[in-house]
Each structure stands twice: as C-alpha cells, then as structure tokens.
Amino acid sequence: MRAGLLPHPVMTLLITFLWVVVVSRFTLGSLVMGLIVGLAVPLLVRGFWTERPAMRRPMLALALLGRVLIDIVTANIEVARLVLGPTARLRPADLELPLALSSPYVATILASIISLTPGTVSVDIDMEGRRLFVHALNAPDPDAAIATIKRRYEAPLQEIFGC
Known part of the structure; x- marks a missing residue:
C-alpha cells in the first residue's frame, strides 16, 4: 500500500479534472475544490487498493x-x-x-x-x-x-x- 499525501497521483489529477468538468467552469474556486476532493478520495480509499505487481514486460x-x-x-x-x-x-x-x-x-x-x-x-x-x-x-x-x-x-x- 502506498503511503503519503499522494497515494495515487494519477487518480488525484483525474478526479480534479472531472470535478472541474462537472462544475462546468474553470475558476480558481472550482480548481481548489477539485484538488481538495482529488486529494481526499484517494487518501480515504487507499486501504481498499490491492498491491499492484510490477510490470515485467x-x-x-x-x-x-x-x-x-x-x-x-x-x-x-x-x-x-x-x-x-x-x-x-x-x-x-x-x-x-x-x-x-x-x-x-x-x-x-x-x-x-x-x-x-x-x-x-x-x-x-x-x-x-x-x-x-x-x-x-x-x-x-x-x-x-x-x-x-x-x-x-x-x-x-x-x-x-x-x-
């Protein structure tokens, strides 16, 4: 399990992007709220993620x-x-x-x-x-x-x- 503030950085970026899209406007407020949700969700669900094996090929x-x-x-x-x-x-x-x-x-x-x-x-x-x-x-x-x-x-x- 990954630790730290960004256990899944790609997920954080995706959630932030989707938040801004759903809100339908790109403002500083929507970006900040998207980042908050984007940081919170992966932190809250990190215990449910299974260990990812390394890609060998x-x-x-x-x-x-x-x-x-x-x-x-x-x-x-x-x-x-x-x-x-x-x-x-x-x-x-x-x-x-x-x-x-x-x-x-x-x-x-x-x-x-x-x-x-x-x-x-x-x-x-x-x-x-x-x-x-x-x-x-x-x-x-x-x-x-x-x-x-x-x-x-x-x-x-x-x-x-x-x-």
Missing part, C-alpha cells in the same frame, strides 16, 4: 492493448449483427473461467478487459476458488469461449505481470 502490454482495441471494434460489429438479426441465433451462456492468475489486481484487469468487449460481461471474481464468472451474449461453444479468453487475454497478462 511493458512492450507486451502495448501489444495486448492493441489486441483489446481491435477486439472491441470487432465485437461491436459482431454484437450489432447478432442483435439486428434473428434473436433465435443467440446462444447466451454463463462461463466459469478457471484462473491461472494469482494476483487480484491482474484478475481485475482481466475482468475489465472482458467487460469492455461488447457481448461479454464479468459477473464475479472468486480469488479463493481462482474462478472468474462471465456472461456471454453469444457463446454456442462455452469451452471454446473460455479457451479464447485464456489465450487472448489471460496468458499475455501472466507474461506481462509474471503471476
């Missing part, structure tokens, strides 16, 4: 980011095609993905990637049982869907963070 992280962005675009097209077509073609499924990841932080990244990709949403992470529960809009072969998630996202995350 940052270049692979960039490749994974590219893959995720391409998958988001592809999934948007696929979901639009499925939703606009006959709904009888849909084969929704609840998937139970066994996790090889040992870090709750990295498991949360995996769950976030899955939820960002249209047509899938992470439902729960069970770190004790090492399982991730996912709902898929269309998974005619649940085992193949699980294998795809593990190959495209979990395996690279294991390499990136070494966990």
Whole structure:
C-alpha cells in the first residue's frame, strides 16, 4: 500500500479534472475544490487498493492493448449483427473461467478487459476458488469461449505481470 499525501497521483489529477468538468467552469474556486476532493478520495480509499505487481514486460502490454482495441471494434460489429438479426441465433451462456492468475489486481484487469468487449460481461471474481464468472451474449461453444479468453487475454497478462 502506498503511503503519503499522494497515494495515487494519477487518480488525484483525474478526479480534479472531472470535478472541474462537472462544475462546468474553470475558476480558481472550482480548481481548489477539485484538488481538495482529488486529494481526499484517494487518501480515504487507499486501504481498499490491492498491491499492484510490477510490470515485467511493458512492450507486451502495448501489444495486448492493441489486441483489446481491435477486439472491441470487432465485437461491436459482431454484437450489432447478432442483435439486428434473428434473436433465435443467440446462444447466451454463463462461463466459469478457471484462473491461472494469482494476483487480484491482474484478475481485475482481466475482468475489465472482458467487460469492455461488447457481448461479454464479468459477473464475479472468486480469488479463493481462482474462478472468474462471465456472461456471454453469444457463446454456442462455452469451452471454446473460455479457451479464447485464456489465450487472448489471460496468458499475455501472466507474461506481462509474471503471476
């Protein structure tokens, strides 16, 4: 856990920026209030943040980011095609993905990637049982869907963070 006045400086800047945007005017008062909130929130929630493992292969992280962005675009097209077509073609499924990841932080990244990709949403992470529960809009072969998630996202995350 990070200590000090700025346990998460990026979060502080993001909250400050969002405060000014929500207030809809850039004044000294809104900036000061944004900074106060931006400093207070990370300090108040720092006990809830899990330990972040070191990134061992940052270049692979960039490749994974590219893959995720391409998958988001592809999934948007696929979901639009499925939703606009006959709904009888849909084969929704609840998937139970066994996790090889040992870090709750990295498991949360995996769950976030899955939820960002249209047509899938992470439902729960069970770190004790090492399982991730996912709902898929269309998974005619649940085992193949699980294998795809593990190959495209979990395996690279294991390499990136070494966990």
